[in-house]
Amino acid sequence: MPNRSVFFVSDGTGITAETFGNSILAQFPGKSRHVRRPFIDSVEKARAVLDEINQVADAEGRKPIVFITLVNDDVRRIITDDACRGRVLDMFKHFVEPLEDEFGVKSNHRVGRFSDAAKSTEYNERIEAINFSLAHDDGQSARNLAAADVILLGVSRCGKTPTSLYLAMQHGIKAANYPLIPEDFERNTLPSSLVPHLKKCFGLTIDPERLAQIRNERRPGSKYAALENCRYEVHAAETLMRRSSIGWLSSTHKSIEEIATTILRDIAPDRLIY
Template sequence: MSHRTAFFVSDGTGITAETFADALLKQFEIRPRRVRLPFVDDADKAHQAVRQINHAAAVDGARPLVFTTVVNPEVMQVLQQHCQGMLIDMFGTFIAPLEQELGMKSNHRVGRFSDVTRSREYHDRIEAIHFTLEHDDGQTDANLEQSDVILVGVSRCGKTPTSLYLALQFGLKASNYPLIPDDFERGQLPSALLPHRTKLFGLTIDPVRLSEVRHERRPHSRYASLEQCRYEVREAEALMRRAGIRVLSTTHKSIEEIATLIRQDLEARHSAAAT
């Protein structure tokens, strides 16, 4: 099964096809070779894609898995007639039942995002990404009040990737601050964060795992030593508990899970504040 190939074919970026396919493939103990084929938007490109798929079938000795979100009927016809892989039409599977249920025809629009780039939501998301990059790792206190969420935790516990995911996927302006030994000695959060307690979330991590992560960056350093990691995690957790902020562990949860929990909590807080 390791020699199986999975193709993600789209007349747009292919992101939807690959994301949807990932959710399906994770249900199986396989690691197929992955090939994304975006912008397959005419018959010539479809034939090129078919040649690549069929070549993989011959080399692998097994039918490739072909996940597609193609809406162009000409392209889809080429794939259906000539592709030697297992063709999984993700849009076709769901569009027809939705058309029947809603009593209307779909737009059959190619996902090129040309109109998305003109939307307010898109520009808000780009602005959130810029803001998050500027406020990574406590680089600046400027405009901190504009943050939708502020993450705190020891160095290398997952603050930066979680912040970027919140910005990229949910359009949230996310700042993050590292907790350092000076904060532990003072026994309180950095002063710049104190006015923003309602936006704070703490991230923590198992000290053993933290030591492993830090060793990748600074091997054999005190910074990466298990003793130092245990000290920092212990003190950071105590500090966050005293501050009364929610703490989430990144040890066994993915960035996606952590970000989703934070978003749910923020929505609950906003709903409570509105009532």
């Protein structure tokens, strides 16, 4: 789909439309131009978007792809009408309507996961989890580890911080993270503050070659970044985790989303918001 324009039209943020749309578009080669049109909640705004879609269709000589999440029928009709010269993919039609049938109730036509949720308990717990994860980043605080849902362990720069923040932001999980450092390897035991919480611990490891590359970007030519030192640290960290029966995985070929999914599956925290 070279140079294809893709519209994301929503009466909310359009995040649902775009997340899902990206996942679908990733099935196809080529790169597309993204046009976000959030907060389209009136017939007037929808008409303006319709004009835009049709102008793009004329200019490019091809149908733009149009992902929509529009719950208001009057608004939706404008974009799904024959007058629209885009290829419209209606995310609610194929899913909301079958569920209305299955549940035997009408949907209440709220949009997305966020709209009313903004100041709900659930939302506030997510924000609290983000604050917790920031305060417990990189072993900054051993206080209150009992309140953590998950504690990530691993050598410096193996991916603990982004994974913790992702768990907090996306799932409302209080994720602390704790670096394993040379002192731990010399002592050859886990930091004592972690011992009461082994069930919540999850390890990350990484290929020493990749680790050396990442560390060299930070501190070029340092002992910290030297491949030999990285090999030593990774091996020592894995030995410590194995001995304590802490599950772990390698971040080398995994995204934070994949790592987070595995952690949720394996640790299965009691308190899981999403």
